Amino acid sequence: VTAVMARHIPPPLTLAPDAIMKGSSDADAVLGACNMAALVGVMSQIGQLATFSHEIFSGLAEEAGKGVERIDALKLRLQSVTARLARVDDAVTRANENELAEICSSAAGITYRADPSEDSDLFLPTSRPPALSAAFVAARTPPQLKILDYFVPADASGEPFKYAKYGFTDSCASKYSDAHFFMKQWLDDEEEKVRKAKEERKARRQARRKEKVRADGSGPSVAQRKAKRVNKKRYKTFEEEIGLMEVAPQRERDERDEERESVPPPPPPSSRPLASREAFPSAAPPPPLPPPPSL
Numbered sequence: 001v002t003a004v005m006a007r008h009i010p011p012p013l014t015l016a017p018d019a020i021m022k023g024s025s026d027a028d029a030v031l032g033a034c035n036m037a038a039l040v041g042v043m044s045q046i047g048q049l050a051t052f053s054h055e056i057f058s059g060l061a062e063e064a065g066k067g068v069e070r071i072d073a074l075k076l077r078l079q080s081v082t083a084r085l086a087r088v089d090d091a092v093t094r095a096n097e098n099e100l101a102e103i104c105s106s107a108a109g110i111t112y113r114a115d116p117s118e119d120s121d122l123f124l125p126t127s128r129p130p131a132l133s134a135a136f137v138a139a140r141t142p143p144q145l146k147i148l149d150y151f152v153p154a155d156a157s158g159e160p161f162k163y164a165k166y167g168f169t170d171s172c173a174s175k176y177s178d179a180h181f182f183m184k185q186w187l188d189d190e191e192e193k194v195r196k197a198k199e200e201r202k203a204r205r206q207a208r209r210k211e212k213v214r215a216d217g218s219g220p221s222v223a224q225r226k227a228k229r230v231n232k233k234r235y236k237t238f239e240e241e242i243g244l245m246e247v248a249p250q251r252e253r254d255e256r257d258e259e260r261e262s263v264p265p266p267p268p269p270s271s272r273p274l275a276s277r278e279a280f281p282s283a284a285p286p287p288p289l290p291p292p293p294s295l
Contacts, residue, residue, distance in 0.1 A: 009048050012041025059131025145172040163187065 016037030092100070128136070149171050161170045163184055168174075178184070240246070 009045050012038045012045060015041040015044040056131050056135055059129055059134075063129045063131075142173065142177050145176050148172045 013034075017040070020033050020037045020040065095103070125133075125136075152172060161168070163180075164170075166187060168180055168184070174180070
């Protein structure tokens with residue numbers, strides 16, 4: 001909940017003594033007196049702030065001292081328990097089986113279950129130190145400045161609010177007392193880390209590209225890979241499979257493949273005629289059939 005502390009530090013010029021501003025008639029002397037009054041007022045503000053912070057942090061220091069005392073007491077208890085466990089361990093080591101069975105039967109075991117770990121609701125108004133609780137009690141609620149958002153004109157540049165993507169809105173109340181100030185500062189730091197990481201990644205990418213330069217040094221180029229020899233696999237034609245044509249040697253096959261690649265592609269299936277011998281331009285006409293044997 002946003003609250004305004006009851007302690008108020010006045011502006012610097014109101015804290016300066018009146019003797020500094022009086023008796024100055026020259027323009028340069030007036031400006032020098034104003035600067036001196038502002039400096040004296042700032043020093044007075046720092047002194048008041050130190051006084052107010054001392055009142056709060058002194059109470060926090062007392063709470064921290066009590067915590068240290070509790071930790072020391074717990075350390076002493078752990079030391080005594082450790083020494084007692086060492087004696088128990090020695091006694092159990094020297095005891096025989098009958099004595100161990102008698103001890104276990106006479107003293108019933110105790111089931112111990114630790115409390116579940118707390119991972120939320122650790123900093124609540126009920127758990128505040130007395131110094132902070134007193135400061136919150138003396139504080140007052142901020143004025144209802146959100147009703148003035150209707151009269152504030154929109155940004156002329158048309159750019160969206162910087163923190164709108166995180167669910168924050170720009171209002172008059174946030175300019176007066178921003179409850180999410182530290183969250184916004186953390187978001188700015190995280191965005192800066194992401195921006196630097198992108199720049200470093202881009203620089204590494206450009207450095208890798210510069211390493212891949214041409215042999216003549218004319219400029220960057222993409223690394224070329226040498227392809228291995230491709231072995232083409234040729235399938236037999238229908239005439240070769242049924243024995244009407246002899247299987248051509250490899251050189252003739254390559255020449256035939258080159259001629260076939262130079263031929264324009266056939267028309268689409270919808271306009272193609274039925275398969276005929278003309279559809280195989282590379283296939284030679286079959287040899288004449290031998291005459292039938294005489295009876």
